Amino acid sequence: MRKSPPAGDRSSGPVTLGMVAEASGVSPSTVSRILNGTAIVSPEKRAAVDRAIAELGFVPNPIARGLAGGRTMSVGVVTQSIDSPFYGVALRGIEETLEPAGYSALFVSGHWDEAVEKRCIDTLRSRRVDGMIILNGRLGDAALKALAKALPVVVTGRSLKAPGLCALDFNNVEGARLATQHLIDLGHRDIAHLSGDLAHPDARDRLAGYRAALEAAGLPFREALVESGGYFEDGGRDATQRLLDRGARFTALFAANDQMAFGASVALHKQGLRVPQDVSLVGFDDLALAAHMAPPLSTVHQASLELGRTAAQGMLNLLAGDKPALSLPEPRLIVRDSSGPAARRR
Amino acid sequence: MRKSPPAGDRSSGPVTLGMVAEASGVSPSTVSRILNGTAIVSPEKRAAVDRAIAELGFVPNPIARGLAGGRTMSVGVVTQSIDSPFYGVALRGIEETLEPAGYSALFVSGHWDEAVEKRCIDTLRSRRVDGMIILNGRLGDAALKALAKALPVVVTGRSLKAPGLCALDFNNVEGARLATQHLIDLGHRDIAHLSGDLAHPDARDRLAGYRAALEAAGLPFREALVESGGYFEDGGRDATQRLLDRGARFTALFAANDQMAFGASVALHKQGLRVPQDVSLVGFDDLALAAHMAPPLSTVHQASLELGRTAAQGMLNLLAGDKPALSLPEPRLIVRDSSGPAARRR
């Protein structure tokens, strides 16, 4: 039962840079330089320091590092809700790519509210994050540009050009067009649409894509076949119910996201309508669950994991001083079992 | 176009405690005391300082605070995967209750791997979090107790008593018993079970509850009716498929979590088996999506949002020096449309 902790022991008191310096017979500055590659140091000293670091199990203190004016090695991530099936996966992608680079992610949720989002950003700044990733925020372009003057910023869900700013946008119009076109190709002519919360640009874009496909095929756009479902399951269910209640006639339904498609399938099922025999259903996002719905859902693939990874990589590039110049893959239609040929009109 | 920033302007350089002190004509220590309630100060000075704080828009720097040996006002949260539908909601609960108390949450994912989890904990410690919440971790009790000596710890998914430690456990055995009993009450006698990853205590508990209900009803426990589905959708789907392929006869299926139940419903659907007419299906967890499955899933309610809130509240109590003494609600069966009376044997 020895008293002195074994080398590398983590549970005993914190080992400081100063202790490493002392143990290896050099000054703290030299240790710091080796750690940060700030300057060239002689091989001997470097070896001595490396050994001391290993033996003492030294880990730099990010807090102190942050205070000293340097970086905190943390990046703030503003998401709208941490438990969203879509963004949750993106967060995983962010975490995955930030971690190996030594950065930690600080997640905060804006709850789709601009004021809350502003507070989140303030919190993040007070914590001195080195950069911020904002996932489909509600903030205006101007505020974003201003923010980007203070620290590197990556935003998704919009196109924007500014120094220190990297914007990642997804082609929602094209995705929606693809989905609608698919239904038209299957022979459907009465295609209803469950729109998302139209306060979101992407919801408006998806509606526009739906409309564009219709018009390109010479089909009329009918207001009566569009219901707002607010992007959530209940909204999708209720919107579908409203469509049904008012006697709208349609053989296909394009939901602006998978969550609403899930809700729609419940309403359809309750009404005794089978998917796809009676109504074809197409979603948007390709959540992990889409493939596990009964029947598996046809949808537009939007790579959320890749979205997160790309955003994080963009941040890493920005942090390193490089121009990011990244982009997202084009939308891709995934045909599963929820969409089939149009049968008789109902 | 004035040069001096308006009061409360956030985008200009950081306002420090020292600046507040100067502006209000007192010493930095006094400002600090007011901020922390460390000592009594005269009403006049307090007023002057409060005004200066408001006018300058001062926000204490958590980094500096942390370095100075005080608290960082952040608590680390170790989850297994940030995009889990169950834990994601718990994270929201944590964030929700920590935020009003001025604490930020630092989320890290252990990926169900003890080694990774250890690294996460080290990261969190190096960032000097004031406490840690560990959601269903893989770490041993001993390690947890040791950790609790260094800082307040809240763990879920196990029972454990130790100073500085608050454990929140859920009665998985009882929940599974309830689910199985429900199927028995409906007249089912051939009830299959999709077990979770048996490396997890909760999966073992749910299996035990299933078995207990069977035995209490005088029904035999048959290995052939149990398949491991690993807690994910694909696992549930494949396990169900295996059951079907090997010709197992059952009129009801109890999945150890909702995700597997979703997968099971796909396999059943593909086989042309209807839920609940041909096979009754019951899940566990009551994910938000369970109510939006077609048909809506009967399941055991486990309040994930409340789990998160309770864990966070326990941490807040621990941080305040109080004994937490919190507990989780008892399991509750939610009967929806996926379970119905047993018909003819198949």
Add this chain to the structure above:
DNA sequence: TTGTAGGCGTTATCAT
């Protein structure tokens, strides 16, 4: 009750 001084662990700016 209030102010002064020292320190938290690191980096940056000078010297050397």
Add this chain to the structure above:
DNA sequence: ATGATAACGCCTACAA
């Protein structure tokens, strides 16, 4: 190439 020395912004004895 390396070492003192001074911040970084705050907290906490200790002193008054």
